[in-house]
Amino acid sequence: MFSSLKKLAFRQFRKSETNLHELNYLFWECTTRCNLNCLHCGSDCSKDSLHDDMPLDDFLAALDTIKAPLKHFTVVLTGGEPLLRKDIELCGREIRKRGMKWSMVSNGHLYDEQKHISLLNAGLGALTISLDGLKNTHSWLRNNSTNFSKVDRAIDLAVHASRLNFDLVTCVNTRNIQELKEIRDYLIQKGVKAWRLFTIVPIGRATQNPEMVLSDSQFKELMDFISDSRKQKAIDIKFSCEGFVGSYESKVRDSSFFCRAGINIGSILIDGSISACPNIDRRFAQGNIYKDNFQEIWQSRYEAFRDRSWTKRGQCADCSSYKDCLGNGFHYWHGDKKNVLVCHHEKLENAMKY
Amino acid sequence: MTSALFVFQACYGTPQDFGLDVFVEGRVTSQSTGLPIKGIKVSVADHLQYEYTDDEGLFSFYTDRREQLKVSFEDIDAGDNGTFLKRDTTLTAIDEKVFLDIKLDDQ
Numbered sequence: 350m351f352s353s354l355k356k357l358a359f360r361q362f363r364k365s366e367t368n369l370h371e372l373n374y375l376f377w378e379c380t381t382r383c384n385l386n387c388l389h390c391g392s393d394c395s396k397d398s399l400h401d402d403m404p405l406d407d408f409l410a411a412l413d414t415i416k417a418p419l420k421h422f423t424v425v426l427t428g429g430e431p432l433l434r435k436d437i438e439l440c441g442r443e444i445r446k447r448g449m450k451w452s453m454v455s456n457g458h459l460y461d462e463q464k465h466i467s468l469l470n471a472g473l474g475a476l477t478i479s480l481d482g483l484k485n486t487h488s489w490l491r492n493n494s495t496n497f498s499k500v501d502r503a504i505d506l507a508v509h510a511s512r513l514n515f516d517l518v519t520c521v522n523t524r525n526i527q528e529l530k531e532i533r534d535y536l537i538q539k540g541v542k543a544w545r546l547f548t549i550v551p552i553g554r555a556t557q558n559p560e561m562v563l564s565d566s567q568f569k570e571l572m573d574f575i576s577d578s579r580k581q582k583a584i585d586i587k588f589s590c591e592g593f594v595g596s597y598e599s600k601v602r603d604s605s606f607f608c609r610a611g612i613n614i615g616s617i618l619i620d621g622s623i624s625a626c627p628n629i630d631r632r633f634a635q636g637n638i639y640k641d642n643f644q645e646i647w648q649s650r651y652e653a654f655r656d657r658s659w660t661k662r663g664q665c666a667d668c669s670s671y672k673d674c675l676g677n678g679f680h681y682w683h684g685d686k687k688n689v690l691v692c693h694h695e696k697l698e699n700a701m702k703y
Numbered sequence: 704m705t706s707a708l709f710v711f712q713a714c715y716g717t718p719q720d721f722g723l724d725v726f727v728e729g730r731v732t733s734q735s736t737g738l739p740i741k742g743i744k745v746s747v748a749d750h751l752q753y754e755y756t757d758d759e760g761l762f763s764f765y766t767d768r769r770e771q772l773k774v775s776f777e778d779i780d781a782g783d784n785g786t787f788l789k790r791d792t793t794l795t796a797i798d799e800k801v802f803l804d805i806k807l808d809d810q
Contacts, residue, residue, distance in 0.1 A: 374713055425716045445726075445765065452717035462751070469752055470764035474720030510751075512767045514718040547714065591714045604711075614713045626713050678714060 356673060359605050367612050367655050372647050373419045374609075375412075376616035378627050379403055379440065380429040384458050386492045389520055389555040398429065400619045405440050411617055411638040412447060414645070423475070424451045427627060429619075432459040441471035450474045452514075458496055460503035465510070475514040477545075478503050482525035483532060489524065501539075508540040516543035518589070523560045526567050529574050536584060543585040546575060550591075550628060551690060552683055568693065569700035576600040592681065592693035593674035610679040611635075611654020615647055623647075625654055628680045654679065663688025670694055727794075728763035729803030731756045731776060733785065740787060740807060742780040748773035748791075771795050776805055786810040 381398040383390075412424070424444050431437055431453050444451040452475035453468070460478070481490040484497045491497075507515040517536060519525070525532070529546075536544055548568065549561040563571065572594060578586045579600065588594065588601040590608065598605050610625035618624055622634035623646050633653060636646040653659060660676025665688075668674070674694060676682065681690040712718050731743045739760025746753035747766050754762045766772070772794040778787040787807035794801060 374711075374716065374719070376713070376716065421719055421721055423717075423720050425713070427715070450720040452720055454715065454717055466752055469766070470754055472724065472726075472765035474722050474724070475717040477717040506751075512722055512724055512765075514720055514722060516718050518715075543718065545712075589714045590711070607711075609711060609713070613711070614716075626715060628715055680714070 359607075360672060363607055366607075366609075370612050370647075370651070370655060371419055372415070372613065372615050373422050374425065374614045375423070376425045376427050376614070376627050377403075377408055378428060378616065378618045379408070379426050379431055379437075380434055381619045382433045383428060383430045383456075384433060385430070385456050385496060387456075387554070388490050388492055388558055389522070389549045389561050390553050398619075402434055403617075403619055403621070405436060405443065407621070407638065408440075408617060409443055409447075411621075411623075411643040412444070412449070414643045415647075416644065418447070418449050422449050424449055426451060426453045428454075430456055430458065432464065438467050438471040441468065441473055445472040452476060455479075455503070456491070456496065457500040457503035458493075460499070460506065462506060465503075465506040469510060469512060474512065476507055477516055477518055478507065479520070480504075480517050480532070480536075481520050481522075483528055483535065486525040486528065490520065490522065504536075504539050504541060508542070515541075516545055516585075517541050518545045518547060520547050520549050521563065521571055522549055523563060523567065526563065526571060529571075533578060533584060533586070541584065543587075545587055545589050546571065547589045547591060548691075548693075550680060552628070552680075563696075565696040565699040566703060568696045572597045572601055572697065591678045592691065593670065593677055595670060595694045595697055597697065598673075606674065608675070608678045611651040615643075617643070623650075625651075626680055630680075630683045630686075633679075660689070664692060664695070665689055668692075668694075723768040724765045725768045725772070725797050726763065726765050726800035727772070727774065727803065728761070728800070729805055731760045731762070731805045731807060733787070734806040734808045740778075741784045742778075743784075743787070743807070744775075744777045744779050746775050746777070748775065768797065772797060774803070776807060778807070778810070 380402040381400050441451050454477045457478040480500050481487045487497045488494050549555050555561045575588050593606040614625050616624045621638040623636040624634045635650040657675040665676050677689050731740050741758050743756040744753055745762045754764045756762045774792050776790045788810050
Protein backbone atom coordinates (compact mmCIF):
# COMPACT_ATOMS: atom_id res chain seq x y z
CA MET A 350 0.00 0.00 0.00
CA PHE A 351 2.68 2.46 1.10
CA SER A 352 4.88 1.40 -1.79
CA SER A 353 2.07 1.99 -4.31
CA LEU A 354 1.38 5.46 -2.93
CA LYS A 355 5.07 6.27 -3.07
CA LYS A 356 5.20 5.19 -6.70
CA LEU A 357 2.16 7.27 -7.57
CA ALA A 358 3.64 10.32 -5.84
CA PHE A 359 6.91 9.89 -7.69
CA ARG A 360 5.15 9.59 -11.06
CA GLN A 361 3.32 12.82 -10.29
CA PHE A 362 6.56 14.52 -9.31
CA ARG A 363 8.22 13.31 -12.52
CA LYS A 364 5.32 14.64 -14.57
CA SER A 365 5.54 18.01 -12.88
CA GLU A 366 9.29 18.18 -13.42
CA THR A 367 8.82 17.30 -17.07
CA ASN A 368 6.27 20.05 -17.56
CA LEU A 369 8.58 22.58 -15.92
CA HIS A 370 11.67 21.30 -17.80
CA GLU A 371 14.08 23.65 -16.02
CA LEU A 372 17.54 23.52 -17.52
CA ASN A 373 20.08 23.12 -14.75
CA TYR A 374 22.67 20.85 -16.31
CA LEU A 375 24.33 21.51 -19.67
CA PHE A 376 26.94 19.25 -21.20
CA TRP A 377 29.44 20.89 -23.46
CA GLU A 378 31.28 18.44 -25.70
CA CYS A 379 34.17 20.86 -25.99
CA THR A 380 36.49 18.45 -27.80
CA THR A 381 36.37 14.97 -29.26
CA ARG A 382 40.12 14.61 -29.13
CA CYS A 383 41.30 12.08 -26.60
CA ASN A 384 44.66 10.95 -25.26
CA LEU A 385 43.39 7.43 -24.54
CA ASN A 386 41.83 4.81 -26.77
CA CYS A 387 39.54 2.96 -24.36
CA LEU A 388 38.07 -0.36 -25.39
CA HIS A 389 34.57 0.65 -24.27
CA CYS A 390 34.41 4.18 -25.67
CA GLY A 391 30.86 4.96 -26.71
CA SER A 392 31.85 7.99 -28.74
CA ASP A 393 34.73 6.40 -30.65
CA CYS A 394 36.97 9.30 -29.65
CA SER A 395 40.53 9.25 -30.87
CA LYS A 396 43.73 11.25 -30.84
CA ASP A 397 43.00 12.61 -34.28
CA SER A 398 39.40 13.69 -34.15
CA LEU A 399 37.39 14.45 -37.26
CA HIS A 400 36.22 17.62 -35.54
CA ASP A 401 38.15 20.65 -34.43
CA ASP A 402 37.51 21.74 -30.85
CA MET A 403 34.53 24.05 -30.65
CA PRO A 404 35.77 27.66 -30.39
CA LEU A 405 34.99 29.10 -26.97
CA ASP A 406 33.27 32.14 -28.45
CA ASP A 407 30.83 29.92 -30.37
CA PHE A 408 29.85 28.13 -27.18
CA LEU A 409 29.57 31.38 -25.22
CA ALA A 410 27.27 32.88 -27.83
CA ALA A 411 24.91 29.94 -27.29
CA LEU A 412 25.28 30.16 -23.51
CA ASP A 413 24.43 33.85 -23.60
CA THR A 414 20.97 33.03 -24.96
CA ILE A 415 20.16 31.71 -21.45
CA LYS A 416 18.98 34.94 -19.88
CA ALA A 417 18.08 33.77 -16.37
CA PRO A 418 20.07 30.65 -15.44
CA LEU A 419 19.02 28.78 -12.30
CA LYS A 420 21.12 29.33 -9.20
CA HIS A 421 22.99 26.02 -9.47
CA PHE A 422 23.04 25.82 -13.26
CA THR A 423 26.17 23.88 -14.16
CA VAL A 424 28.07 23.53 -17.42
CA VAL A 425 29.72 20.12 -17.57
CA LEU A 426 32.78 20.02 -19.80
CA THR A 427 33.13 16.66 -21.45
CA GLY A 428 34.73 15.13 -24.50
CA GLY A 429 36.90 13.45 -25.64
CA GLU A 430 39.24 14.58 -22.91
CA PRO A 431 38.57 18.20 -21.89
CA LEU A 432 42.08 18.67 -20.49
CA LEU A 433 43.47 18.50 -24.03
CA ARG A 434 42.06 21.97 -24.56
CA LYS A 435 44.77 24.54 -23.92
CA ASP A 436 42.16 27.17 -23.04
CA ILE A 437 40.19 25.13 -20.51
CA GLU A 438 40.84 27.59 -17.67
CA LEU A 439 39.67 30.46 -19.85
CA CYS A 440 36.54 28.45 -20.69
CA GLY A 441 35.86 28.00 -16.99
CA ARG A 442 36.44 31.64 -16.12
CA GLU A 443 34.13 32.83 -18.90
CA ILE A 444 31.38 30.50 -17.65
CA ARG A 445 31.83 31.79 -14.08
CA LYS A 446 31.76 35.41 -15.31
CA ARG A 447 28.20 34.70 -16.44
CA GLY A 448 27.15 33.64 -12.95
CA MET A 449 27.16 29.95 -13.87
CA LYS A 450 29.10 27.06 -12.40
CA TRP A 451 31.24 24.54 -14.23
CA SER A 452 32.51 21.04 -13.76
CA MET A 453 34.42 18.45 -15.75
CA VAL A 454 34.57 14.77 -16.59
CA SER A 455 38.15 13.62 -17.10
CA ASN A 456 40.18 10.46 -17.59
CA GLY A 457 42.72 11.97 -15.18
CA HIS A 458 45.70 11.46 -17.49
CA LEU A 459 46.76 15.12 -17.50
CA TYR A 460 45.46 15.99 -14.04
CA ASP A 461 48.65 16.90 -12.20
CA GLU A 462 49.17 19.37 -9.35
CA GLN A 463 49.72 22.37 -11.60
CA LYS A 464 46.58 21.63 -13.61
CA HIS A 465 44.61 21.02 -10.41
CA ILE A 466 45.57 24.44 -9.08
CA SER A 467 44.86 26.29 -12.31
CA LEU A 468 41.43 24.63 -12.59
CA LEU A 469 40.54 25.54 -9.00
CA ASN A 470 41.71 29.09 -9.70
CA ALA A 471 39.35 29.13 -12.68
CA GLY A 472 36.40 28.20 -10.48
CA LEU A 473 36.03 24.46 -11.07
CA GLY A 474 33.41 23.21 -8.60
CA ALA A 475 32.84 19.54 -9.38
CA LEU A 476 34.92 16.80 -10.91
CA THR A 477 34.41 13.23 -12.03
CA ILE A 478 37.31 10.94 -12.83
CA SER A 479 37.11 7.46 -14.30
CA LEU A 480 38.65 4.45 -12.63
CA ASP A 481 37.77 1.12 -14.17
CA GLY A 482 39.48 -1.31 -11.87
CA LEU A 483 42.69 -2.04 -10.07
CA LYS A 484 45.85 -1.57 -12.09
CA ASN A 485 45.60 -4.50 -14.50
CA THR A 486 41.88 -4.31 -15.28
CA HIS A 487 41.92 -0.53 -15.51
CA SER A 488 44.91 -0.64 -17.86
CA TRP A 489 43.17 -3.25 -20.00
CA LEU A 490 39.92 -1.28 -20.42
CA ARG A 491 41.68 2.07 -20.74
CA ASN A 492 44.10 0.47 -23.18
CA ASN A 493 46.98 2.25 -21.48
CA SER A 494 49.58 1.05 -18.99
CA THR A 495 50.35 4.42 -17.36
CA ASN A 496 46.88 5.87 -16.82
CA PHE A 497 46.25 4.05 -13.51
CA SER A 498 49.09 5.82 -11.70
CA LYS A 499 47.94 9.15 -13.14
CA VAL A 500 44.39 8.57 -11.93
CA ASP A 501 45.83 7.62 -8.54
CA ARG A 502 47.64 10.99 -8.45
CA ALA A 503 44.51 12.84 -9.55
CA ILE A 504 42.49 11.20 -6.77
CA ASP A 505 45.01 12.35 -4.16
CA LEU A 506 44.69 15.92 -5.38
CA ALA A 507 40.91 15.95 -5.70
CA VAL A 508 40.08 14.38 -2.32
CA HIS A 509 42.03 17.09 -0.53
CA ALA A 510 40.28 19.97 -2.31
CA SER A 511 37.38 20.90 -0.06
CA ARG A 512 35.96 23.13 -2.81
CA LEU A 513 35.46 20.21 -5.20
CA ASN A 514 32.40 18.00 -5.25
CA PHE A 515 34.31 15.00 -6.47
CA ASP A 516 33.35 11.46 -7.40
CA LEU A 517 34.83 8.42 -9.09
CA VAL A 518 33.02 6.46 -11.78
CA THR A 519 33.60 2.88 -12.76
CA CYS A 520 32.32 1.06 -15.83
CA VAL A 521 31.63 -2.42 -14.56
CA ASN A 522 32.44 -5.23 -16.98
CA THR A 523 33.09 -8.96 -16.88
CA ARG A 524 36.68 -8.48 -15.72
CA ASN A 525 36.42 -5.89 -12.97
CA ILE A 526 33.23 -7.27 -11.40
CA GLN A 527 35.46 -9.80 -9.64
CA GLU A 528 37.36 -7.07 -7.83
CA LEU A 529 34.69 -4.57 -6.83
CA LYS A 530 35.34 -5.13 -3.12
CA GLU A 531 39.04 -4.48 -3.58
CA ILE A 532 38.34 -1.34 -5.61
CA ARG A 533 35.97 -0.17 -2.86
CA ASP A 534 38.66 -0.74 -0.20
CA TYR A 535 41.22 1.09 -2.32
CA LEU A 536 38.90 4.10 -2.74
CA ILE A 537 38.04 4.22 0.97
CA GLN A 538 41.73 4.06 1.83
CA LYS A 539 42.37 6.95 -0.61
CA GLY A 540 39.69 9.05 1.08
CA VAL A 541 37.22 9.06 -1.80
CA LYS A 542 33.75 9.99 -0.57
CA ALA A 543 31.57 9.11 -3.57
CA TRP A 544 31.65 6.28 -6.09
CA ARG A 545 29.24 5.77 -9.00
CA LEU A 546 28.98 2.54 -10.92
CA PHE A 547 27.83 2.07 -14.49
CA THR A 548 27.43 -0.72 -16.90
CA ILE A 549 28.68 -0.31 -20.44
CA VAL A 550 26.28 0.68 -23.18
CA PRO A 551 26.72 -1.56 -26.24
CA ILE A 552 27.48 1.29 -28.65
CA GLY A 553 30.67 2.60 -30.26
CA ARG A 554 33.77 0.44 -29.71
CA ALA A 555 32.00 -1.44 -26.91
CA THR A 556 29.99 -3.42 -29.48
CA GLN A 557 33.13 -5.20 -30.61
CA ASN A 558 34.02 -6.82 -27.30
CA PRO A 559 31.74 -9.31 -25.53
CA GLU A 560 33.70 -8.87 -22.29
CA MET A 561 32.11 -5.44 -21.88
CA VAL A 562 28.59 -6.61 -21.14
CA LEU A 563 27.59 -8.23 -17.85
CA SER A 564 25.51 -11.39 -17.89
CA ASP A 565 22.16 -11.28 -16.11
CA SER A 566 23.56 -12.95 -13.01
CA GLN A 567 26.60 -10.65 -12.99
CA PHE A 568 24.29 -7.67 -13.18
CA LYS A 569 22.36 -8.94 -10.15
CA GLU A 570 25.69 -9.47 -8.42
CA LEU A 571 26.47 -5.81 -9.10
CA MET A 572 23.15 -4.67 -7.63
CA ASP A 573 23.73 -6.82 -4.52
CA PHE A 574 27.22 -5.42 -4.14
CA ILE A 575 25.97 -1.81 -4.30
CA SER A 576 23.08 -2.56 -1.98
CA ASP A 577 25.33 -4.23 0.63
CA SER A 578 27.96 -1.51 0.39
CA ARG A 579 25.35 1.22 0.92
CA LYS A 580 24.39 -0.42 4.21
CA GLN A 581 27.99 -0.21 5.39
CA LYS A 582 28.06 3.56 4.71
CA ALA A 583 31.86 3.65 4.39
CA ILE A 584 31.56 5.37 1.01
CA ASP A 585 28.63 6.98 -0.84
CA ILE A 586 28.21 4.32 -3.49
CA LYS A 587 25.40 4.30 -6.00
CA PHE A 588 24.28 2.85 -9.31
CA SER A 589 24.17 5.52 -12.01
CA CYS A 590 20.84 6.78 -13.32
CA GLU A 591 21.25 4.73 -16.49
CA GLY A 592 18.25 2.45 -16.07
CA PHE A 593 15.30 1.18 -14.07
CA VAL A 594 16.19 -1.69 -11.73
CA GLY A 595 12.81 -2.76 -10.33
CA SER A 596 12.95 -4.02 -6.76
CA TYR A 597 16.50 -2.69 -6.36
CA GLU A 598 15.46 0.93 -6.99
CA SER A 599 15.48 2.01 -3.35
CA LYS A 600 18.53 -0.10 -2.53
CA VAL A 601 21.09 1.20 -5.02
CA ARG A 602 20.31 4.92 -5.38
CA ASP A 603 19.20 7.90 -3.34
CA SER A 604 16.04 8.40 -5.39
CA SER A 605 13.94 6.51 -7.89
CA PHE A 606 14.95 6.16 -11.52
CA PHE A 607 14.23 9.28 -13.53
CA CYS A 608 16.00 9.87 -16.83
CA ARG A 609 16.20 13.68 -16.93
CA ALA A 610 17.71 13.87 -20.43
CA GLY A 611 15.99 16.74 -22.26
CA ILE A 612 14.00 17.56 -19.09
CA ASN A 613 16.73 19.10 -16.94
CA ILE A 614 19.76 18.06 -18.95
CA GLY A 615 20.78 19.61 -22.26
CA SER A 616 23.93 19.55 -24.33
CA ILE A 617 25.87 21.36 -26.97
CA LEU A 618 27.80 18.81 -28.98
CA ILE A 619 31.04 19.19 -30.91
CA ASP A 620 29.34 20.10 -34.21
CA GLY A 621 26.98 22.57 -32.53
CA SER A 622 24.10 20.11 -32.26
CA ILE A 623 21.69 20.82 -29.43
CA SER A 624 20.71 17.65 -27.60
CA ALA A 625 20.71 16.05 -24.13
CA CYS A 626 23.33 13.61 -22.78
CA PRO A 627 26.21 13.16 -25.26
CA ASN A 628 25.80 9.38 -25.43
CA ILE A 629 22.29 9.70 -26.85
CA ASP A 630 21.78 8.80 -30.51
CA ARG A 631 22.81 11.95 -32.38
CA ARG A 632 19.78 11.74 -34.61
CA PHE A 633 17.80 13.06 -31.65
CA ALA A 634 19.47 16.48 -32.04
CA GLN A 635 16.90 19.25 -31.61
CA GLY A 636 18.73 22.02 -33.41
CA ASN A 637 22.16 23.52 -33.89
CA ILE A 638 23.73 26.56 -32.23
CA TYR A 639 25.10 27.70 -35.60
CA LYS A 640 21.59 28.34 -36.88
CA ASP A 641 19.25 28.25 -33.86
CA ASN A 642 18.82 30.14 -30.61
CA PHE A 643 19.73 27.64 -27.88
CA GLN A 644 17.24 28.92 -25.30
CA GLU A 645 14.38 28.91 -27.79
CA ILE A 646 15.16 25.33 -28.76
CA TRP A 647 15.28 24.32 -25.09
CA GLN A 648 11.92 25.90 -24.41
CA SER A 649 10.05 24.82 -27.51
CA ARG A 650 11.49 21.49 -28.73
CA TYR A 651 12.61 18.24 -27.06
CA GLU A 652 9.21 16.62 -27.68
CA ALA A 653 10.68 13.10 -27.86
CA PHE A 654 12.39 13.63 -24.50
CA ARG A 655 9.45 15.12 -22.66
CA ASP A 656 6.83 12.75 -24.00
CA ARG A 657 8.33 9.28 -23.85
CA SER A 658 5.17 7.48 -24.95
CA TRP A 659 6.89 6.60 -28.26
CA THR A 660 9.13 4.20 -26.28
CA LYS A 661 6.19 1.94 -25.50
CA ARG A 662 7.24 -0.43 -28.23
CA GLY A 663 9.29 -3.59 -28.60
CA GLN A 664 9.61 -5.32 -25.26
CA CYS A 665 8.43 -2.15 -23.46
CA ALA A 666 5.00 -2.38 -25.12
CA ASP A 667 3.57 -4.90 -22.68
CA CYS A 668 5.82 -4.30 -19.69
CA SER A 669 4.02 -3.99 -16.34
CA SER A 670 6.74 -1.63 -15.04
CA TYR A 671 6.52 0.79 -17.95
CA LYS A 672 4.91 3.58 -15.90
CA ASP A 673 7.89 3.62 -13.55
CA CYS A 674 10.54 3.07 -16.20
CA LEU A 675 9.31 4.97 -19.30
CA GLY A 676 11.56 3.03 -21.64
CA ASN A 677 14.74 3.02 -19.53
CA GLY A 678 17.55 5.55 -20.04
CA PHE A 679 17.12 7.59 -23.19
CA HIS A 680 20.61 6.61 -24.36
CA TYR A 681 19.43 3.01 -24.72
CA TRP A 682 17.45 3.96 -27.84
CA HIS A 683 19.80 3.77 -30.79
CA GLY A 684 19.69 2.65 -34.40
CA ASP A 685 16.21 1.76 -35.70
CA LYS A 686 14.74 2.35 -32.23
CA LYS A 687 12.39 -0.60 -32.56
CA ASN A 688 13.42 -1.85 -29.14
CA VAL A 689 15.39 -0.71 -26.12
CA LEU A 690 19.04 -1.82 -26.28
CA VAL A 691 19.16 -3.06 -22.70
CA CYS A 692 16.45 -3.68 -20.12
CA HIS A 693 18.04 -3.76 -16.65
CA HIS A 694 14.76 -4.82 -15.11
CA GLU A 695 14.59 -7.84 -17.40
CA LYS A 696 18.17 -8.78 -16.60
CA LEU A 697 17.32 -8.85 -12.92
CA GLU A 698 14.12 -10.80 -13.46
CA ASN A 699 16.05 -13.35 -15.50
CA ALA A 700 18.76 -13.62 -12.87
CA MET A 701 16.23 -14.23 -10.13
CA LYS A 702 14.75 -17.16 -12.08
CA TYR A 703 18.07 -19.04 -12.12
CA MET B 704 12.17 23.27 -7.96
CA THR B 705 14.61 20.55 -8.96
CA SER B 706 17.68 22.46 -7.98
CA ALA B 707 16.16 23.38 -4.64
CA LEU B 708 14.96 19.94 -3.63
CA PHE B 709 16.91 17.25 -5.42
CA VAL B 710 20.51 16.47 -6.10
CA PHE B 711 20.92 14.65 -9.38
CA GLN B 712 23.59 14.02 -11.90
CA ALA B 713 23.47 12.86 -15.47
CA CYS B 714 24.64 9.26 -15.97
CA TYR B 715 27.92 10.28 -17.52
CA GLY B 716 28.21 13.71 -15.94
CA THR B 717 29.61 15.08 -12.71
CA PRO B 718 27.95 15.74 -9.38
CA GLN B 719 26.29 19.14 -9.25
CA ASP B 720 28.21 21.97 -7.65
CA PHE B 721 26.35 23.32 -4.65
CA GLY B 722 29.50 24.70 -3.05
CA LEU B 723 30.25 28.27 -2.15
CA ASP B 724 33.36 30.07 -3.18
CA VAL B 725 34.76 33.56 -3.39
CA PHE B 726 36.40 35.36 -6.30
CA VAL B 727 39.58 37.09 -5.14
CA GLU B 728 41.11 39.59 -7.50
CA GLY B 729 43.43 42.52 -7.15
CA ARG B 730 46.49 44.47 -8.14
CA VAL B 731 49.95 44.53 -6.62
CA THR B 732 52.04 47.71 -6.90
CA SER B 733 55.25 49.07 -5.41
CA GLN B 734 54.74 51.28 -2.35
CA SER B 735 57.63 53.49 -3.39
CA THR B 736 56.99 53.93 -7.14
CA GLY B 737 53.33 53.04 -7.54
CA LEU B 738 54.22 50.84 -10.49
CA PRO B 739 52.68 47.38 -10.95
CA ILE B 740 54.80 44.39 -9.94
CA LYS B 741 54.91 41.32 -12.11
CA GLY B 742 55.63 37.79 -10.85
CA ILE B 743 54.42 38.14 -7.26
CA LYS B 744 53.18 34.81 -5.91
CA VAL B 745 49.72 35.25 -4.43
CA SER B 746 48.81 32.24 -2.30
CA VAL B 747 46.08 31.10 0.04
CA ALA B 748 47.19 29.88 3.48
CA ASP B 749 46.65 26.17 4.25
CA HIS B 750 45.82 25.59 0.62
CA LEU B 751 47.59 24.43 -2.53
CA GLN B 752 46.26 27.34 -4.56
CA TYR B 753 48.44 30.16 -5.80
CA GLU B 754 48.59 32.54 -8.73
CA TYR B 755 51.21 34.97 -10.10
CA THR B 756 50.63 38.62 -10.90
CA ASP B 757 50.82 39.55 -14.58
CA ASP B 758 52.55 42.47 -16.33
CA GLU B 759 49.99 44.86 -14.89
CA GLY B 760 50.31 43.45 -11.37
CA LEU B 761 46.87 41.84 -11.67
CA PHE B 762 45.78 38.49 -10.31
CA SER B 763 42.50 36.65 -9.79
CA PHE B 764 41.28 33.24 -8.61
CA TYR B 765 38.33 31.47 -7.03
CA THR B 766 38.78 29.75 -3.68
CA ASP B 767 36.69 28.29 -0.85
CA ARG B 768 34.50 30.74 1.00
CA ARG B 769 35.56 30.69 4.67
CA GLU B 770 35.15 32.90 7.71
CA GLN B 771 38.75 33.97 7.42
CA LEU B 772 40.99 33.87 4.39
CA LYS B 773 44.69 34.59 4.69
CA VAL B 774 46.30 35.65 1.42
CA SER B 775 50.08 36.02 1.10
CA PHE B 776 52.01 38.11 -1.40
CA GLU B 777 55.57 36.99 -1.93
CA ASP B 778 58.38 38.08 -4.22
CA ILE B 779 60.02 34.84 -5.33
CA ASP B 780 61.70 35.74 -8.61
CA ALA B 781 65.06 36.74 -7.14
CA GLY B 782 65.04 40.38 -8.16
CA ASP B 783 63.81 39.97 -11.74
CA ASN B 784 61.10 42.57 -11.12
CA GLY B 785 62.65 44.34 -8.12
CA THR B 786 62.80 42.93 -4.59
CA PHE B 787 59.90 43.36 -2.19
CA LEU B 788 58.99 42.35 1.33
CA LYS B 789 56.42 39.64 1.87
CA ARG B 790 52.99 40.73 3.01
CA ASP B 791 50.01 38.80 4.42
CA THR B 792 46.42 39.95 4.38
CA THR B 793 43.61 38.33 6.33
CA LEU B 794 40.15 38.76 4.90
CA THR B 795 36.99 38.35 6.97
CA ALA B 796 33.27 38.46 6.20
CA ILE B 797 33.87 38.08 2.48
CA ASP B 798 30.91 37.98 0.17
CA GLU B 799 31.06 36.56 -3.35
CA LYS B 800 34.04 38.61 -4.48
CA VAL B 801 36.69 40.92 -3.19
CA PHE B 802 39.21 43.27 -4.81
CA LEU B 803 42.57 43.75 -3.09
CA ASP B 804 44.77 46.77 -3.70
CA ILE B 805 48.15 45.63 -2.37
CA LYS B 806 51.23 47.80 -2.02
CA LEU B 807 54.53 46.07 -1.29
CA ASP B 808 57.49 47.72 0.41
CA ASP B 809 60.92 47.56 -1.18
CA GLN B 810 63.31 45.19 0.51
